[in-house]
Amino acid sequence: MxxxxxxxxxxxxxxxxxxxxxxxxxxxxxxxxxxxxxxxxxxxxxxxxxxxxxxxxxxxxxxxxxxxxxxxxxxxxxxxxxxxxxxxxxxxxxxxxxxxxxxxxxxxxxxxxxxxxxxxxxxxxxxxxxxxxxxxxxxxxxxxxxxxxxxxxxxxxxxxxxxxxxxxxxxxxxxxxxxxxxxxxxxxxxxxxxxxxxxxxxxxxxxxxxxxxxxxxxxxxxxxxxxxxxxxxxxxxxxxxxxxxxxxxxxxLWLTSASQANAKAARLADGLRAVPDCHFLAEPQANMIFATLPRRLHQRLHAAGAVYGLNGGPLDHGDPDAPLPMRLVCDWSITEDEIDRFIAILQGA
Amino acid sequence: MxxxxxxxxxxxxxxxxxxxxxxxxxxxxxxxxxxxxxxxxxxxxxxxxxxxxxxxxxxxxxxxxxxxxxxxxxxxxxxxxxxxxxxxxxxxxxxxxxxxxxxxxxxxxxxxxxxxxxxxxxxxxxxxxxxxxxxxxxxxxxxxxxxxxxxxxxxxxxxxxxxxxxxxxxxxxxxxxxxxxxxxxxxxxxxxxxxxxxxxxxxxxxxxxxxxxxxxxxxxxxxxxxxxxxxxxxxxxxxxxxxxxxxxxxxxLWLTSASQANAKAARLADGLRAVPDCHFLAEPQANMIFATLPRRLHQRLHAAGAVYGLNGGPLDHGDPDAPLPMRLVCDWSITEDEIDRFIAILQGA
Amino acid sequence: MxxxxxxxxxxxxxxxxxxxxxxxxxxxxxxxxxxxxxxxxxxxxxxxxxxxxxxxxxxxxxxxxxxxxxxxxxxxxxxxxxxxxxxxxxxxxxxxxxxxxxxxxxxxxxxxxxxxxxxxxxxxxxxxxxxxxxxxxxxxxxxxxxxxxxxxxxxxxxxxxxxxxxxxxxxxxxxxxxxxxxxxxxxxxxxxxxxxxxxxxxxxxxxxxxxxxxxxxxxxxxxxxxxxxxxxxxxxxxxxxxxxxxxxxxxxLWLTSASQANAKAARLADGLRAVPDCHFLAEPQANMIFATLPRRLHQRLHAAGAVYGLNGGPLDHGDPDAPLPMRLVCDWSITEDEIDRFIAILQGA
Amino acid sequence: MxxxxxxxxxxxxxxxxxxxxxxxxxxxxxxxxxxxxxxxxxxxxxxxxxxxxxxxxxxxxxxxxxxxxxxxxxxxxxxxxxxxxxxxxxxxxxxxxxxxxxxxxxxxxxxxxxxxxxxxxxxxxxxxxxxxxxxxxxxxxxxxxxxxxxxxxxxxxxxxxxxxxxxxxxxxxxxxxxxxxxxxxxxxxxxxxxxxxxxxxxxxxxxxxxxxxxxxxxxxxxxxxxxxxxxxxxxxxxxxxxxxxxxxxxxxLWLTSASQANAKAARLADGLRAVPDCHFLAEPQANMIFATLPRRLHQRLHAAGAVYGLNGGPLDHGDPDAPLPMRLVCDWSITEDEIDRFIAILQGA
Structure with a gap:
């Protein structure tokens, strides 16, 4: 992930x-x-x-x-x-x-x-x-x-x-x-x-x-x-x-790769839209997603080994509900399985 | 070549x-x-x-x-x-x-x-x-x-x-x-x-x-x-x-490659030393040779498809005995056969 | 002026x-x-x-x-x-x-x-x-x-x-x-x-x-x-x-000159404070004044030959009451008489 | 001087x-x-x-x-x-x-x-x-x-x-x-x-x-x-x-000044030409002179307070006959008297 x-x-x-x-x-x-x-x-x-x-x-x-x-x-x-x-x-x-x-x-x-x-x-x-x-x-x-x-x-x-x-x-x-x-x-x-x-x-x-x-x-x-x-x-x-x-x-290949990356980001965005407390910072239109999640969800993702861009403060302490911004980028190689697993973690599965 | x-x-x-x-x-x-x-x-x-x-x-x-x-x-x-x-x-x-x-x-x-x-x-x-x-x-x-x-x-x-x-x-x-x-x-x-x-x-x-x-x-x-x-x-x-x-x-690999390149340049230099009218501009010590050949020999090499650095004037006309400077570089991949062929051309074979 | x-x-x-x-x-x-x-x-x-x-x-x-x-x-x-x-x-x-x-x-x-x-x-x-x-x-x-x-x-x-x-x-x-x-x-x-x-x-x-x-x-x-x-x-x-x-x-001399310039700017600022429709953009503290005047007052000043920095649009047409910003700078050489004349013009004298 | x-x-x-x-x-x-x-x-x-x-x-x-x-x-x-x-x-x-x-x-x-x-x-x-x-x-x-x-x-x-x-x-x-x-x-x-x-x-x-x-x-x-x-x-x-x-x-004025400077350099050059052991490094054509003098003559000039560009080694010791290069520049303000005094010193006056 x-x-x-x-x-x-x-x-x-x-x-x-x-x-x-x-x-x-x-x-x-x-x-x-x-x-x-x-x-x-x-x-x-x-x-x-x-x-x-x-x-x-x-x-x-x-x-x-x-x-x-x-x-x-x-x-x-x-x-x-x-x-x-x-x-x-x-x-x-x-x-x-x-x-x-x-x-x-x-x-x-x-x-x-x-x-x-x-x-x-x-x-x-x-x-x-x-x-x-x-x-x-x-x-x-x-x-x-x-x-x-x-x-x-x-x-x-x-x-x-x-x-x-x-x-x-x-x-x-x-x-x-x-x-x-x-x-x-x-x-x-x-x-x-x-x-x-x-x-x-x-x-x-x-x-x-x-x-x-x-x-x-x-x-x-x-x-x-x-x-x-x-x-x-x-x-x-x-x-x-x-x-x-x-x-x-x-x-x-260049178009195929980009289409794949965009499609995967769309799948990821769809998943995120169903996560309570996930707020988009910009409407995703290509292969990048900017959104916030509560600190507790970031903690859960990190515990599961997810890697992505995180800003806005320490992960290990602070208000568990504080929204922290993240950047998620999909390239052509990321699998749908990884995306689904990422979402599943957020949904508490 | x-x-x-x-x-x-x-x-x-x-x-x-x-x-x-x-x-x-x-x-x-x-x-x-x-x-x-x-x-x-x-x-x-x-x-x-x-x-x-x-x-x-x-x-x-x-x-x-x-x-x-x-x-x-x-x-x-x-x-x-x-x-x-x-x-x-x-x-x-x-x-x-x-x-x-x-x-x-x-x-x-x-x-x-x-x-x-x-x-x-x-x-x-x-x-x-x-x-x-x-x-x-x-x-x-x-x-x-x-x-x-x-x-x-x-x-x-x-x-x-x-x-x-x-x-x-x-x-x-x-x-x-x-x-x-x-x-x-x-x-x-x-x-x-x-x-x-x-x-x-x-x-x-x-x-x-x-x-x-x-x-x-x-x-x-x-x-x-x-x-x-x-x-x-x-x-x-x-x-x-x-x-x-x-x-x-x-x-x-880096040492092997360089040794090969140097050895090939040495072989080429040895061959050139036996060519009348070939004069070295610097004593070759690694994988590059700077020397002069009469225009007529350059013409012969080019006719045979040899590729190398040539300075000092047009190839197709001028005094056939005029010495023109050249640069010959050997990399690891050049074959002994190519070197020998190059020399053979100069020797009129 | x-x-x-x-x-x-x-x-x-x-x-x-x-x-x-x-x-x-x-x-x-x-x-x-x-x-x-x-x-x-x-x-x-x-x-x-x-x-x-x-x-x-x-x-x-x-x-x-x-x-x-x-x-x-x-x-x-x-x-x-x-x-x-x-x-x-x-x-x-x-x-x-x-x-x-x-x-x-x-x-x-x-x-x-x-x-x-x-x-x-x-x-x-x-x-x-x-x-x-x-x-x-x-x-x-x-x-x-x-x-x-x-x-x-x-x-x-x-x-x-x-x-x-x-x-x-x-x-x-x-x-x-x-x-x-x-x-x-x-x-x-x-x-x-x-x-x-x-x-x-x-x-x-x-x-x-x-x-x-x-x-x-x-x-x-x-x-x-x-x-x-x-x-x-x-x-x-x-x-x-x-x-x-x-x-x-x-x-x-450097202190005397600066004191004179500041004092003259203060005199000018005092005069401007009494001008209706003059608004300061920053509180003058040294030898420069940034303020607005209605276009009609700028027109009057220019007609009288006053020279100063003026921004914000044409002087010769537009709303006569529109406030236009100006910069007034006093150096050591400006005279009190010129300052007083400038203010007098604004006061319609 | x-x-x-x-x-x-x-x-x-x-x-x-x-x-x-x-x-x-x-x-x-x-x-x-x-x-x-x-x-x-x-x-x-x-x-x-x-x-x-x-x-x-x-x-x-x-x-x-x-x-x-x-x-x-x-x-x-x-x-x-x-x-x-x-x-x-x-x-x-x-x-x-x-x-x-x-x-x-x-x-x-x-x-x-x-x-x-x-x-x-x-x-x-x-x-x-x-x-x-x-x-x-x-x-x-x-x-x-x-x-x-x-x-x-x-x-x-x-x-x-x-x-x-x-x-x-x-x-x-x-x-x-x-x-x-x-x-x-x-x-x-x-x-x-x-x-x-x-x-x-x-x-x-x-x-x-x-x-x-x-x-x-x-x-x-x-x-x-x-x-x-x-x-x-x-x-x-x-x-x-x-x-x-x-x-x-x-x-x-610009032409007059330059003419004066050039004329003075010419007067200085004329004087130097009569000094044995003075050798010009370039034929003076304007207001600068490049020449050599033996160290002993430089010593004499310096003792008399002459100021000019000197290269090529210490003044106070070394072969007294060794030629040391100098640069002499005349501006419009140098007087003929100073030039004549400079030459007189060299002539041992």
Whole structure:
């Protein structure tokens, strides 16, 4: 019963197999390998973007920081939510990569609205030398609390950004989970919705460690390549990143995996809804659940060996009825049996 | 016949197998996994350094830049040779990671002597606010031209650095090749010789993409961890880096691989010595050969499909006797048959 | 009637005179001049800090950014208020100088309480590699809305910072105005209250362009010198900065000037209190007034040629009764007559 | 007898007077003052460049680092000579401001030829992601050893740079001394010779601390303004910088001062030529002399109180005939009498 994170589970065997198959003979290094050409073609097809610039890196933080630094200047500010991964969980990576760009927090918790963004931009000072200049908008889809931006919400936000000539980046660490939840195409969730650059996550959904950065305007490509090399993120044996991505995309594994993860989170959420004193902090829309349980129920789960994210204080003493917040994440590998056991423990079985 | 680089060959099957075996069940992320503990123990044992701080990253550029940035300040200068990888091949990664440290070139081509370093340091200006302050010494072993520093040479260099209170970094992208060539222990080639931090390369010698950074003074550990995360080089699924390293170290695979690569380069060098008009640019001491051949011999090799590094002009026209420099690298996987075929072509067979 | 800013008025003649007197013969450059020794002695005496490290720069932004960068690491965060000059008015200078340190906003508008700071620090993650590590606290005295921290408030804040091992910086762009308002000594408002470094402003209070940075722990001195030079803020002809500062300190000019400015702001505030429909946004405590006036009164002031900071919309159309916020700043040079005229206009005279 | 540096002498009284005259009433801050408009107009006229972007800063290091950072990218390299001030005397300021651009040394000592530059650029790797990309050329006029580039030499260098699409920066810390020595116009020595940006020094030639940065392509202006503010180099009371520059330009004071300084250096050089055992290290062409004297003559000079730059070892012991290098700089204020006395001492008078 491990709901700690979708980066704790195993990689999908199909991805491991792709690596093994790539491990034959000599291959050009630093991204000039044949597999990388296939990755580029495949992702361009997938995104209906034949001119897109496609790059691979090993982590989501690198994908985000490199993408954003390509879109911004150090005297600008990036707009993101208070819970954005780039703000809360990357140890100043965006500030490092950009050379000191500021992050301006917009909206509440994990989401912002076009109205929030408009209000912030209305108070900004483009052309005033004393203040950070408006820079990129960075949105996260699935959000850090497991919610989604609808296509309409995305479009409204990117339209606001465009009205101020600001580029838009999408942190898609859980891109596939969002896509299958929305039931739209990759193009619809990105460039057709006004997104300029996307961190297309694969690590959490079945890979060992690979993320694609895609720019829909190819002019950014060469700068990104230089930034990636300068950051030590250009792999000499790039074929093993490319192989992972190909294994991930083959036969729509990426969509299958995400559907499985989402379905399991839905099953878990259904179970939780029947637990008295369980309160959702956000309506689950993909593969993550944020909710509270009384301390006594957490104690029972821990005694049974359940593993998940828990905040808000000591488990072993304090008011047994005090609600403590938790984060539960389902990856593709978690079994229905484990989910059912988790719920059964809560129901006192 | 691919002598292009030791980053073009395949990973060793034992390393692939280690990844597969690591791919079961849930594991703590971000380096808290059980395999990482084993890596740490193994490398500490290997280096006879029970307190050493051990970290994994995916590329040599990241290893070097992160290690150096931990040892320096942005108003200092790093001392390295004119051909140092950190100067010539990392697209300003050291400058980026350090926030603008300068690189001061010492010695000739790929090596420096203690006398070279002394002369440079004698002209430096510690305490003078206008000039870059003396910072770390960075040495490469195997050097960029395939040569070695003897243990005595290393000791003389580090003693000079220590006399100026400067830390010493070792770029060991081909650490194993140097070690087996010198026939010494890891401790002897590092901390016993006065090295403070080492980039312990594994990618070129049989892995997919993993390098260890080892500090013999553990005080640097936490800063390195923060710098690594801030740079997006902390892998969420770190177990796959750890598994590679364990597979690489198991049963001394790393030493066997390097011995094989060196032996093959020696066989190749022996063959070349018998080729009239082949002139060595540096005496081969590990797994790389730098030499010149007349253009007409290069043409013959290329016609036969040989792949290797060639500099100095067009192949298809010009003086057929003009000597053109080449770089030949042997990895563990190249066969004796390929080497013999390469030589046979040169001998006109 | 110019209440635009205390950086719009003239320098005090005594400061100009000091520059003229310094302009004789040769003097050592880069801060080794005799006048700089006098500055150092004078400020150490003034602050009762015989070991303090004292440095001069030409702008407040440089003073703040250099001081903060000396106290922080790029993976940390600086704590300041939402209206802090370092956050709102320095075009990412702190981020630039620190190499990407984040700024975390604490408190409301221009002030924070110890409770605010405690709550923020309780939610911080020292030792967690994913998040920005806690770094310096930066307070502004006089605040950006013309208010003061009492000595007790300062002590409570610095005590909270000290409990988390965080250094404290004071942005004293209007140091003298605060000091005379509080009626305390420089030592009491700084190191006795737990401040580690202060930007001691002089430009706004009678100089042409000079600020001192003072560290009460001398260990920071040499790093600051290197940072200042590296930033191009070490003046070759430093004697002219030193002369300004000596002229500013001589015969307590700095205190006299600040007292005059505060007294004039008090006179202006008294006048405004009698104006119907004038509402203070903050209780004036030094030489700045933040208040609202109906649009029609602003129109009347502008017609009469008054100059001051006005926010919140067009002056020439809109609801004549709508309250629009203004900032009025008094420097030492503004006359009582101008103040009285300003009030008279509002009173319809 | 102070020949230490042209930053040790006094400012010209006309410049001091200009500051005093500027010190009346209120003025717009941050460069919106009336005097700044006059500076802009004056320099545009002087350079026959009506569109040029003109900015003031307080130091030469700031002028150079800000100008270069506006012309380069952090993954590029700047080309300069081994003795360039930006390389030897600015404590990594260019690296800091650019975010880690490398400096590649071209030529010998203080000068490079177009052939030197061509050779270096021929070996560079534009488009190769592993190496620093070619960036700006930075030349110094007067050079760091007191020599000049002729207009033909400048044109040949800038033509080479242009052939590689590289912008050209001129470090004109002693711009006026070069100009009067060459007898050409400001336009001829800059944009007509292919220079894109110039650091127009005024501090060393009679000001307190002001340098102009001029871009002949106005597109760089706004970025420079943001970079300057972000670096804390935008003066709130900019009028005092503007006043200095106006005082400096008025009645061609800048040319008169430089002519005086050059003439005095020529008189000093003439005297030295008659001193047996005095050997010039570079032919003096402006206001600086680099030469050697036997230790015994240095001893005699020091006993008489002469002040100047001396390198190469202790003065008080060692071979009395050993030649020790010195740097002698004449500013506008040094008297002929002092020069004659200096020579007389050497002649044993």
């Amino acid at each position: 491990n709901f700690k994170s979708d980066n704790c589970g195993p990689a999908h065997p199909q991805v491991i197999e792709a690596i093994s198959q790539a491990n034959t003979g000599f291959a050009a290094s630093y991204g000039a390998d044949e597999l990388m050409h296939q990755v580029r073609d495949h992702l361009r097809d997938l995104f209906e973007a034949p001119e897109a610039s496609v790059h691979l890196v090993t982590t989501g933080t690198a994908a985000n920081a490199l993408a954003l630094s390509t879109l911004t200047q150090p005297w600008q500010t990036i707009y993101c939510t208070p819970l954005a991964h780039i703000h809360c969980d990357e140890c100043n990576a965006p500030e490092f990569y950009t050379g000191g760009t500021k992050l301006t927090l917009v909206g509440t918790a994990d989401k912002m609205t076009a109205a929030d963004l408009s209000a912030t931009l209305a108070a900004s000072g483009p052309g005033v030398v004393h203040v950070a200049q408006p820079g990129p908008l960075s949105l996260t889809q699935v959000t850090e609390m497991g919610r989604l931006y609808s296509l309409d919400e995305l479009a409204a936000l990117t339209k606001t950004a465009a009205a101020h000539d600001l580029p838009v980046h999408l942190d898609g660490a859980r891109f596939a989970n969002a896509l299958v939840a929305l039931g739209c195409s990759p193009a619809e969730m990105t460039w057709k919705a006004g997104i300029d650059a996307v961190s297309f996550g694969a690590t959490k959904n079945g890979c060992l460690g690979v993320e694609a950065v895609i720019f829909f305007q190819p002019k950014h490509g060469w700068e990104f390549e230089l930034r990636r090399k300068r950051a030590g993120h250009l792999m000499s044996k790039n074929r093993y990143l490319a192989a992972q991505m190909l294994g991930y995309l083959e036969n729509d | 691919n002598f292009k680089s030791d980053n073009c060959g395949p990973a060793h099957p034992q390393v692939i197998e280690a990844i597969s075996q690591a791919n079961t069940g849930f594991a703590a992320s971000y380096g808290a996994d059980e395999l990482m503990h084993q890596v740490r123990d193994h490398l500490r044992d290997l280096f006879e350094a029970p307190e050493a701080s051990v970290h994994l990253v995916t590329t040599g550029t990241a290893a070097n830049a992160l290690a150096l940035s931990t040892l320096t300040q942005p108003w200092q200068t790093i001392y390295c040779t004119p051909l140092a990888h950190i100067h010539c091949d990392e697209c300003n990664a050291p400058e980026f990671y350090t926030g603008g440290t300068k690189l001061t070139l010492v010695g000739t081509a790929d090596k420096m002597t203690a006398a070279d370093l002394s002369a440079t340091l004698a002209a430096s200006g510690p305490g003078v606010v206008h000039v870059a302050q003396p910072g770390p010494l960075s040495l490469t072993q195997v050097t960029e031209m395939g040569r070695l520093y003897s243990l005595d040479e290393l000791a003389a260099l580090t003693k000079t650095a220590a006399a100026h209170d400067l830390p010493v970094h070792l770029d060991g992208a081909r650490f194993a090749n140097a070690l087996v060539a010198l026939g010494c222990s890891p401790a002897e080639m590092t901390w016993k010789a006065g090295i403070d931090a080492v980039s312990f390369g594994a990618t070129k010698n049989g892995c997919l993409g993993v390098e260890a950074v080892i500090f013999f003074q553990p005080k640097h550990g936490w800063e390195f961890e923060l710098r690594r995360k801030r740079a997006g080089h902390l892998m969420s699924k770190n177990r796959y880096l750890a598994a590679q390293m364990l597979g690489y170290l198991e049963n001394d | 110019n209440f635009k800013s205390d950086n719009c008025g003239p320098a005090h003649p005594q400061v100009i005179e000091a520059i003229s007197q310094a302009n004789t013969g040769f003097a050592a450059s880069y801060g080794a001049d005799e006048l700089m020794h006098q500055v150092r002695d004078h400020l150490r005496d003034l602050f009762e800090a015989p070991e303090a490290s004292v440095h001069l720069v030409t702008t407040g932004t440089a003073a703040n950014a250099l001081a903060l960068s000396t106290l922080t690491q790029p993976w940390q965060t600086i704590y300041c208020t939402p209206l802090a000059h370092i956050h709102c008015d320095e075009c990412n200078a702190p981020e630039f100088y620190t190499g990407g340190t984040k700024l975390t906003l604490v408190g409301t508008a221009d002030k924070m309480t110890a409770a605010d700071l405690s709550a923020t620090l309780a939610a911080s993650g020292p030792g967690v590699v994913h998040v920005a590590q806690p770094g310096p606290l930066s307070l502004t005295q006089v605040t950006e809305m013309g208010r003061l921290y009492s000595l007790d408030e300062l002590a409570a804040l610095t005590k909270t910072a000290a409990a988390h091992d965080l250094p404290v910086h004071l942005d004293g762009a209007r140091f003298a105005n605060a000091l005379v308002a509080l009626g305390c000594s420089p030592a009491e408002m700084t190191w006795k209250a737990g401040i580690d470094a202060v930007s001691f402003g002089a430009t706004k209070n009678g100089c042409l362009g000079v600020e001192a940075v003072i560290f009460f722990q001398p260990k920071h001195g040499w790093e600051f010198e290197l940072r200042r030079k590296r930033a191009g803020h070490l003046m070759s002809k430093n004697r002219y900065l030193a002369a300004q500062m000596l002229g500013y300190l001589e015969n307590d | 102070n020949f230490k540096s042209d930053n040790c002498g006094p400012a010209h009284p006309q410049v001091i007077e200009a500051i005093s005259q500027a010190n009346t009433g209120f003025a717009a801050s941050y460069g919106a003052d009336e005097l700044m408009h006059q500076v802009r107009d004056h320099l545009r006229d002087l350079f026959e460049a009506p569109e040029a972007s003109v900015h003031l800063v307080t130091t030469g290091t700031a002028a150079n680092a800000l100008a270069l950072s506006t012309l380069t990218q952090p993954w590029q390299t700047i080309y300069c000579t081994p003795l360039a001030h930006i390389h030897c005397d600015e404590c990594n300021a260019p690296e800091f401001y650019t975010g880690g651009t490398k400096l590649t040394l071209v030529g010998t000592a203080d000068k490079m030829t177009a052939a030197d530059l061509s050779a270096t650029l021929a070996a560079s790797g534009p488009g190769v992601v592993h190496v620093a990309q070619p960036g700006p050329l930075s030349l110094t006029q007067v050079t760091e050893m007191g020599r000049l580039y002729s207009l033909d030499e400048l044109a040949a260098l800038t033509k080479t740079a242009a052939a590689h699409d590289l912008p050209v920066h001129l470090d004109g810390a002693r711009f006026a001394n070069a100009l009067v020595a060459l007898g050409c116009s400001p336009a001829e020595m800059t944009w007509k010779a292919g220079i894109d940006a110039v650091s127009f020094g005024a501090t060393k030639n009679g000001c307190l601390g002001v340098e102009a940065v001029i871009f002949f392509q106005p597109k760089h202006g706004w970025e420079f303004e943001l970079r300057r503010k972000r670096a804390g180099h935008l003066m709130s009371k900019n009028r005092y910088l503007a006043a200095q520059m106006l005082g400096y330009l008025e009645n061609d």
